[in-house]
Structures are given as structure tokens and as C-alpha cells.
Amino acid sequence: MTFAQLHPALAHHIVNTLGWPELRPLQEAAVDPLMAGSDALLLAPTAGGKTEAAIFPLLSRMASSNWHGTSVLYVCPLKALLNNLLPRLEKYTDWIGRRAALWHGDVNGMARKRILASRPDVLLTTPESLEAMLVSVNVDHRQFFSGLQAIVVDEVHAFAGDDRGWHLLAVLERLTRLLEHPIQRVGLSATVGNPSELLAWLQGTSTRPAQVVAANSAAAPLGTPSGDIQLDYVGSAANAAKVIASLHRGEKRLVFCDSKQLVEELGHTLRALGVTTFLSHASLSIEQRRQSEAAFEEARDCVIVSTSTLELGIDVGDLDRVIQINAPGTVASFLQRLGRTGRRPGTLRNCLFLALTDDALMHAAGLLVLWGRNWVEPVTAPPEPRHIVAQQVLALCLQEHRVGDQVWREWWNGLGPFGGAADPIVRHLVSQGFLDEDSGMLFIGPEAERRFGRRHFMEMTSVFTTAPEFTVLAGRKEVGRTDPALLTEEIEGPRLLLLGGRTWRVTYIDWRRRRCFVEPSDGQGKARWNSIKGLSGLSHMLTQAMRSVLLGEDPPVRLTQRAKQHLATIREGAIDTVHPAGTVVTRDRNGEVRWWTWGGFRANATLASTLTDIASPGQRVEDDSIRLRDDVTFEQWKVAVADGVARLSLPEVDQKALNGLKFSAALPRRLAEATLAARLADLEGAAAVLRESARWTVLM
Structure with missing residues (x-):
């Protein structure tokens, strides 16, 4: 019956091209609400078919209702995830004679011109690129988005927990106002502790019917303990490398680290031990990351060491093992990483924790205690996003050029942060010159030009702050980016950098253009990044769980003898x-x-x-x-x-x-x-x- 509800061409290809005799439970459950135009939150573990659960009904509606122009937006938090999804969505749209295309910061000008000249039916993008399109003088946003009917927000929990979520919601409200009709909103997530609240947040001011759709409504919570989980204490990154090199030979292993510096150091050490090793983190060049991920996908006996960039649904092939150095910040993050394994029939989800310090061992043990209690963090939007209100008002003035000083708030359709509490923010923007005011109209002022106007206001489209970095070049080829402190500290002898798991000798520094040139070198280089940190620290629930561990509660996982002995020592010291x-x-x-x-x-x-x-x-x-x-x-x-x-x-x-x-x-x-x-x-x-x-x- 479910196949009959889908467009005939799509149903034909699902059965005959994909070879699926039936849809998965989530995909089947999503058909009715999405075909009816409801807003929805689709929940399933990693690799549970969430993309197809969202896109198949929307493509069916597109074909049946004859949607024209760019009618579906597919938004992701990571460009790499969009790159990974594009071939699948190109295939699905082609089945019904439609097109999908990619638009983000790494897409070149020629590709963008082709998209503007011939709008794709499905556009894969980020919130920042959506904002850039709305404020760009090169994009007729009213014409381009005129056919928009639905938006799919992948990994929605990754947005909702920080300011990128407020930014996304605000941009969606502006699009709704621009089109003068509501946009269907579909969120995809693997791990949330409060799905109904998350769906209500995603809806914003939408009044459409809404439904949380899970793979099996009677199933146990997403955090139900299962799989082969082991906790070990190794004491140092060098020891962790030795363990990784000696265990699970012949298998494909994904190793998560909590910093780019640790990724580099561990990757370098593993290579020195003869392990085929690839690296992935945000300060490596796009080409380096793509090469690593492609090589890892095709190889067998190898390791890829990554920050959280590979936590989300990027496909890295047939993975055997996940290894966690220290511990992720949340149970939800752990579940994302755990879900990368156990996808083949007859295999179990698995994760090996290797703690480098006492604090890391306690952090991992506490997190696993929470996991054992079936507890997952609720996803809550940061309160009082006043700075996002300021950014959005400025962005609206860029988009519309001039906005009435009595009607600006109507662009957000009553979304909470843009109510009466936003008035003093707008008054401040005017008084400080961020906005000019004339004849009842607001427009960009000189202070906004000075602070945010560089590169056509590109700084205005992103709501997160990044630390300054120097581009590292080997000849004309970009290797990645590094912290400028490594280029200024006093040293004896050659200046050696560690980047991409390899050592490079600095040959020339172009201070004005923020570039440094390098050549391959022997020895041990240094890696360092000074990230601009937000409000850090562990949650109340996680810290309380660590207290329970000190009082004698063990996590429901296998503890190595080393971990047991070290945990006993920590407990004795904390009496x-x-x-x-x-x-x-x-x-x-x-x-x-x-x-x-x-x-x-x-x-x-x-x-x-x-x-x-x-x-x-x-x-x-x-x-x-x-x-x-x-x-x-x-x-x-x-x-x-x-x-x-x-x-x-x-x-x-x-x-x-x-x-x-x-x-x-x-x-x-x-x-x-x-x-x-x-x-x-x-x-x-x-x-x-x-x-x-x-x-x-x-x-x-």
C-alpha cells in the first residue's frame, strides 16, 4: 500500500533499481504525513534510511503536483555531508526527470552561474549559503525561491543546540515571508532526548500539522545499551597509538579525537608504527580531506583519525571499528559515533574507549553510566539570542536594501526573539551607526560597513566565530591551515609544522596575505590551534554520573584490567x-x-x-x-x-x-x-x- 502512494516512476526505481522489495519501517511511516504536507521530525539510528524517508515522499509530491523551480531545500550542518549526499539525491531526482545541485562555500563561480541560469529542483546547501543567497546582489532571491515548497534539515539536533539553529529558523521565517506561504519543514535526527520539543522548535511559527515519526514507535529509547563497548586506560597518546596499531589488524578503524592537535599527533605516530593512516579535520584543505576520506573508503587494513567532522552521516564505507580517544562531550555524540559500526548483517555496534588521563577516564565512565541508564541529553536552543537578532536585522537590510522602521519585525512572523524585546537592539543599531535611518526607512550604516563589509559582507552570513589561521602551501598546493602562534614563537633550528600527519619545514612566511610555504621534512613537527571557545564544561547530569562512578557504580561495559585498576586508584584518591x-x-x-x-x-x-x-x-x-x-x-x-x-x-x-x-x-x-x-x-x-x-x- 505504501508503494502505491508514491509516484509510479519513483516506486518503480525503488523496487527495480535499488532492489528494495519494501521500504524500511521509518520510510514507510513517513509517507502519510509527508505526502499530506505535515511538518515532521524523522527519528532513526545512524544509517536508518532517514534521507530516503524524507526525500521519497517529497519527490512524489513534486512529480504529482508538478512543482517547478527550486522546490526542495536540503540543509546540512557540514559541507562534507552535502558533498557525500549529492550523488544519491542526483540519482533519485533523475528517476522522475528532475535535478539536484549543490551550493555552498566551496562551490565555484561557474557552477553557481549554472544554478542561477537553470534552477535545480532540489538544492543542497547550508544555512550560511542560504543567507548569502538572500543578501547577494547576484541572486534574484524572489525569483529563485519562488517555487520553494519544503525544506529538509538533516542532523537537526546539531543545529538546534547552538546559534546556527536560531540563524536557520530566522532565515526560514524570512523565506516564508518572501514567498507569502508556509514551507513544509522536515527534520532528520538520530539521537534526541526530547523529540516533541525539538519538532516544536523546528516549526517556528508554522501552524501546519506536525508529527514525530520514529522507526518503531514501540521500540526502546535510542540510548538503549547494546553492542560491544570497552573502556581502557592507556595514559598517553603514544600508548594509544601502540594499542591501535596492535589491535584489529586487517580491519577498517575510525578513531575519534577531541582536538585537531591530537588528531595530528596520533596520526603521525601511527604512521611511524607502519599503520596505513588517514586524517580528517576542519583545518586540513578540502582536497586533503576528500583524498583521505576517499582512500579510507576504498582501503581495508587502515585507520582514519578524525575530530567530530566524521561523526555525522558522511559515508566512509564498510567500517569495522570505532575507537574513541578520551570521551565525546555528550551521550548523543557517542551514539552517533557508535552508530557508524554494526551496519553489516551479523556484526555488532562497537566502540573502544582509550582514556589518556584520569579526567578522561572519569568522563568516559560517567558518560557510559548515563548511556546505560537509557538517558540522552535533551536538545535545547540557547536562550536569549539577541546577537542573532542584531545579525538578522542587518542581513534583512542587505537583502531588501531598505526596510520600514515600523514593519521590520513582520519578516520573522512573530518568532519569539523578534518580538518586543528586539526593539532596544534595533535602536542601538541605529544609534551606533550600524543602521542609518531616513524617512522611516532603515538601511545599512557605516559602522556595519566597517565591521562586517569585507568581501561583500561575507562575515554577516555566519553566526559562529573562528580563530585566525594561516594557509599552509606546499608549492601551489594547499595543505591546510595552522595557528599563527606556531609561526611567531621563538625556536632554535628550522621551524617544523605537523599538518596532515606529516612534518613540514617552513621556508617562507607571507605575513600580509597570511600564508606560509613549506616543504616535506623529517623529524617531529608541532601542531596547534587556538580555537575561540564558547561556554565550556560538563553538564550537571554528566558530572553527577561521574560522582556515582566515584561512589562505586561501574558503567555497563567491559572494563580492561588497566581501567579497573586505575579507576580503583582514582576512587581511593577521591574518598x-x-x-x-x-x-x-x-x-x-x-x-x-x-x-x-x-x-x-x-x-x-x-x-x-x-x-x-x-x-x-x-x-x-x-x-x-x-x-x-x-x-x-x-x-x-x-x-x-x-x-x-x-x-x-x-x-x-x-x-x-x-x-x-x-x-x-x-x-x-x-x-x-x-x-x-x-x-x-x-x-x-x-x-x-x-x-x-x-x-x-x-x-x-
């Missing part, structure tokens, strides 16, 4: 910082008083700001504890805690944190600080800590 009946306050032999809250980074930041009478001022916020004044007494602590429950305060923020908030310069300072303070706070976690009893201990 004074945890207690099953509540939190612990310790005074050490130097008089330092520390409250072991196990509350997580944001909860502890909230507590430090709330308990100003007893908290040590200006302290660095930790995940597990906050420092109290050396002279604090139990009675003072008790009074402060009782008072704090009723008056939790938002954390204070500093200038360094503001610098990481793109477009904060376009906000009044007090609003920029309020935005960051709201994002740094965990009022619920802080309140939970304050409700616990505490045990006071003097350490001898």
Missing part, C-alpha cells in the same frame, strides 16, 4: 570529595575550603555568583567544585545556602567570553552580557545542589 548522603565541604591543611558539589560547570558558575558572601571571588569555575572563602564557617555556609535557594543569580561574564559571541559588538554591552549570563547559568542544577545536605571535613 574525601564524595559521599552518598550529599555533597562534601573540605578544608585542607593549607586552609583552602572547597565545596564538592558535583554540579557541573554551569551550575557551579551559578552557585559562585549566587553565594557571593561565602564564595572565593574571581575563581576559575570547575565542573566538580567551587572554592569558598578560607574563613567561612559551617553556620555561615548554612545561612548562605538557605538564602541562595530563593535568590539564584546569573553568573558574571568577562570580556574574553564576549569576544567569542559573534555580533556582540552590535549589541549594547549590558544586553550582550545578559545573553551570555543566561547561557552560562544552570538554575535547575544549582537549585538541586543547594537542596542537598553537606558533610564538612577537615583534611589532615
Whole structure:
């Protein structure tokens, strides 16, 4: 019956070209709501057929209803994922005599001109490229998007959890206003703890019927423990390389690291051990990444070492093993990585954790405890995105050239952040020269030109901040990009860089054009990147799980003998910082008083700001504890805690944190600080800590 609902040409090719006698459960369940035009969130594990679940019904509607022009947008968080998806979507659209095409920052000018001259039916793109099309003088956006009917947002959870999600929603509302009709919204996700809330967020102001569609509504939660999971402690990256080199020979292994620097160092060491190794991270050139991913897909006995760039649904072929160095930040991220394995019949999902430090071992153990409890993080949009409002108002003025000062908010159709609270932001933009105002019309002002006007306002289309990097060239061929600090630090002898897992000697630095030229070299180069970090630290739930591990709970996975022994040592060393009946306050032999809250980074930041009478001022916020004044007494602590429950305060923020908030310069300072303070706070976690009893201990 389901095949009968699809367009006959599409159904024919699914059966005869793909060789599918039937659709997968998710694909079958998605047909009715998507064919009816409902908004939807499609949920299935990695490799569960989500792309086809979304695209088959939409292509059927396209053919049956005779949609014209670019009628479907397919949005992804990564350009590499779009590149990977293009051949599949080209094949599917060709079955019904339609076309798919790619538009993102790496697509050249000639390809873009072809797209503008002959609009594809399905356009694969990113939110930043959508924004660029709307503000570009070379794109007639009203004509180009006139046939738009639906948008598919792949890996929607990756958008919703940060400011790119607010940016995407705002752009969708502007497109809706431009077209004067609603756009069907379809989100795809593998791992979310709050699907109904995520769908409501994706809908924005849409009033269409909406439905969460899962592969099997009666199935267990996405976090249900299954597979071959092992936790090991190895103590160093060099030891991790030795383990990887010796285990699973003849198999294809994907190794995840938590930094580009670690990717480079581990990749270099593995090659020195004779392991066929490829690398993938965002500071490698596009050509380098593509070559690595293509070679890895075709090879067998090899390793690819990657940051989170390969976490999402990029196809790297028939994978045997996933190895995690240290631990990912969330259970959801772990599930994404775990889902890369076990795709062949008769194989299990698997992941080997190799912890390099005590903290990493505890982090991994806590995360696996949460996984064992079937818990996955809820995906929540960052609160109070005032800087996105500023960016969007400026982008709208670029798009429309002039916008009425009384009607600008109508472009977002009542989307929450663009209500009355946005008025002071627009007034500030005018008063500071980001916008000019004349005869009731707003338009781009000189300050916006000065700050964001470089390269035709390209800085305006992206809402995340990246650290400055130098391009590294071997002859005319780009190798990648590196941190400028590596080019300025004092050294003896040749300046050696580590990039792409190989050592390069710097031969010339072009400071003006931010380029450095290199040639291959022997020895051990250095890798370094200074990323602009946002609000970091572990969550309340993860830190509480780590506390449970210290109190004796083991994760439901195989622990190596090394991991068991090291975990026992950590537990013994932490005996004074945890207690099953509540939190612990310790005074050490130097008089330092520390409250072991196990509350997580944001909860502890909230507590430090709330308990100003007893908290040590200006302290660095930790995940597990906050420092109290050396002279604090139990009675003072008790009074402060009782008072704090009723008056939790938002954390204070500093200038360094503001610098990481793109477009904060376009906000009044007090609003920029309020935005960051709201994002740094965990009022619920802080309140939970304050409700616990505490045990006071003097350490001898």
C-alpha cells in the first residue's frame, strides 16, 4: 500500500533499481504525513534510511503536483555531508526527470552561474549559503525561491543546540515571508532526548500539522545499551597509538579525537608504527580531506583519525571499528559515533574507549553510566539570542536594501526573539551607526560597513566565530591551515609544522596575505590551534554520573584490567570529595575550603555568583567544585545556602567570553552580557545542589 502512494516512476526505481522489495519501517511511516504536507521530525539510528524517508515522499509530491523551480531545500550542518549526499539525491531526482545541485562555500563561480541560469529542483546547501543567497546582489532571491515548497534539515539536533539553529529558523521565517506561504519543514535526527520539543522548535511559527515519526514507535529509547563497548586506560597518546596499531589488524578503524592537535599527533605516530593512516579535520584543505576520506573508503587494513567532522552521516564505507580517544562531550555524540559500526548483517555496534588521563577516564565512565541508564541529553536552543537578532536585522537590510522602521519585525512572523524585546537592539543599531535611518526607512550604516563589509559582507552570513589561521602551501598546493602562534614563537633550528600527519619545514612566511610555504621534512613537527571557545564544561547530569562512578557504580561495559585498576586508584584518591548522603565541604591543611558539589560547570558558575558572601571571588569555575572563602564557617555556609535557594543569580561574564559571541559588538554591552549570563547559568542544577545536605571535613 505504501508503494502505491508514491509516484509510479519513483516506486518503480525503488523496487527495480535499488532492489528494495519494501521500504524500511521509518520510510514507510513517513509517507502519510509527508505526502499530506505535515511538518515532521524523522527519528532513526545512524544509517536508518532517514534521507530516503524524507526525500521519497517529497519527490512524489513534486512529480504529482508538478512543482517547478527550486522546490526542495536540503540543509546540512557540514559541507562534507552535502558533498557525500549529492550523488544519491542526483540519482533519485533523475528517476522522475528532475535535478539536484549543490551550493555552498566551496562551490565555484561557474557552477553557481549554472544554478542561477537553470534552477535545480532540489538544492543542497547550508544555512550560511542560504543567507548569502538572500543578501547577494547576484541572486534574484524572489525569483529563485519562488517555487520553494519544503525544506529538509538533516542532523537537526546539531543545529538546534547552538546559534546556527536560531540563524536557520530566522532565515526560514524570512523565506516564508518572501514567498507569502508556509514551507513544509522536515527534520532528520538520530539521537534526541526530547523529540516533541525539538519538532516544536523546528516549526517556528508554522501552524501546519506536525508529527514525530520514529522507526518503531514501540521500540526502546535510542540510548538503549547494546553492542560491544570497552573502556581502557592507556595514559598517553603514544600508548594509544601502540594499542591501535596492535589491535584489529586487517580491519577498517575510525578513531575519534577531541582536538585537531591530537588528531595530528596520533596520526603521525601511527604512521611511524607502519599503520596505513588517514586524517580528517576542519583545518586540513578540502582536497586533503576528500583524498583521505576517499582512500579510507576504498582501503581495508587502515585507520582514519578524525575530530567530530566524521561523526555525522558522511559515508566512509564498510567500517569495522570505532575507537574513541578520551570521551565525546555528550551521550548523543557517542551514539552517533557508535552508530557508524554494526551496519553489516551479523556484526555488532562497537566502540573502544582509550582514556589518556584520569579526567578522561572519569568522563568516559560517567558518560557510559548515563548511556546505560537509557538517558540522552535533551536538545535545547540557547536562550536569549539577541546577537542573532542584531545579525538578522542587518542581513534583512542587505537583502531588501531598505526596510520600514515600523514593519521590520513582520519578516520573522512573530518568532519569539523578534518580538518586543528586539526593539532596544534595533535602536542601538541605529544609534551606533550600524543602521542609518531616513524617512522611516532603515538601511545599512557605516559602522556595519566597517565591521562586517569585507568581501561583500561575507562575515554577516555566519553566526559562529573562528580563530585566525594561516594557509599552509606546499608549492601551489594547499595543505591546510595552522595557528599563527606556531609561526611567531621563538625556536632554535628550522621551524617544523605537523599538518596532515606529516612534518613540514617552513621556508617562507607571507605575513600580509597570511600564508606560509613549506616543504616535506623529517623529524617531529608541532601542531596547534587556538580555537575561540564558547561556554565550556560538563553538564550537571554528566558530572553527577561521574560522582556515582566515584561512589562505586561501574558503567555497563567491559572494563580492561588497566581501567579497573586505575579507576580503583582514582576512587581511593577521591574518598574525601564524595559521599552518598550529599555533597562534601573540605578544608585542607593549607586552609583552602572547597565545596564538592558535583554540579557541573554551569551550575557551579551559578552557585559562585549566587553565594557571593561565602564564595572565593574571581575563581576559575570547575565542573566538580567551587572554592569558598578560607574563613567561612559551617553556620555561615548554612545561612548562605538557605538564602541562595530563593535568590539564584546569573553568573558574571568577562570580556574574553564576549569576544567569542559573534555580533556582540552590535549589541549594547549590558544586553550582550545578559545573553551570555543566561547561557552560562544552570538554575535547575544549582537549585538541586543547594537542596542537598553537606558533610564538612577537615583534611589532615
